[in-house]
Amino acid sequence: MTFRNLAIIFALVCFSMITCSCARKPALPTLPVQGAPGEKVFRQAEIKFLSQEYPEAVQLFQDYINIYPDSPLVPSALMRIGAIYLVQNRYTEARIAYQKLIETAPESRFIPDARLGILTTYYHEDAYEELLNQAGEMDDHSLPKGI
Numbered sequence: 306m307t308f309r310n311l312a313i314i315f316a317l318v319c320f321s322m323i324t325c326s327c328a329r330k331p332a333l334p335t336l337p338v339q340g341a342p343g344e345k346v347f348r349q350a351e352i353k354f355l356s357q358e359y360p361e362a363v364q365l366f367q368d369y370i371n372i373y374p375d376s377p378l379v380p381s382a383l384m385r386i387g388a389i390y391l392v393q394n395r396y397t398e399a400r401i402a403y404q405k406l407i408e409t410a411p412e413s414r415f416i417p418d419a420r421l422g423i424l425t426t427y428y429h430e431d432a433y434e435e436l437l438n439q440a441g442e443m444d445d446h447s448l449p450k451g452i
Contacts, residue, residue: 343373350382359389380406380413387422396426 341347350365366382373379383406390399403419403426410416420443427436 341378342376343369343378346372347376347378347382350385354385354389359393363389380410380415383409384415384418384422387419391422391425394429396430400426 346365346369350362350369353362353365363386366386369382370379383402387399387402400423403422406419407416424436424440
């Protein structure tokens with residue numbers, strides 16, 4: 306492993322520690338949903354998310370994904386679900402949501418954040434070997450902006 310890869314891993318771990326230990330509420334920007342299919346359902350899910358009514362938000366986001374699987378907002382819904390499970394310490398479920406986003410929307414702008422979310426779950430589970438393996442596969446294009 307090169308010094309560059311170790312520096313990236315260190316930065317990811319530091320970022321994860323800061324973002325996950327300081328705030329319990331997922332810090333994701335609100336999303337424009339104007340004109341999207343199922344706009345009303347997605348907005349209801351967003352309201353629940355922002356109100357930290359997480360079980361209701363997850364259910365609404367999952368309903369949205371099931372009803373509108375081809376909507377451009379599905380990656381956003383999966384990102385929200387992953388973030389909710391992450392703050393609830395439900396790391397396996399968070400990882401599943403992030404992985405589904407990566408598999409179903411490989412061109413999404415959320416891919417770097419989903420990858421970081423996966424690394425964060427391994428960090429909190431003390432699965433450092435898996436964390437290092439996954440982080441070692443990342444490159445500059447895999448990182449969220451600002452790292």
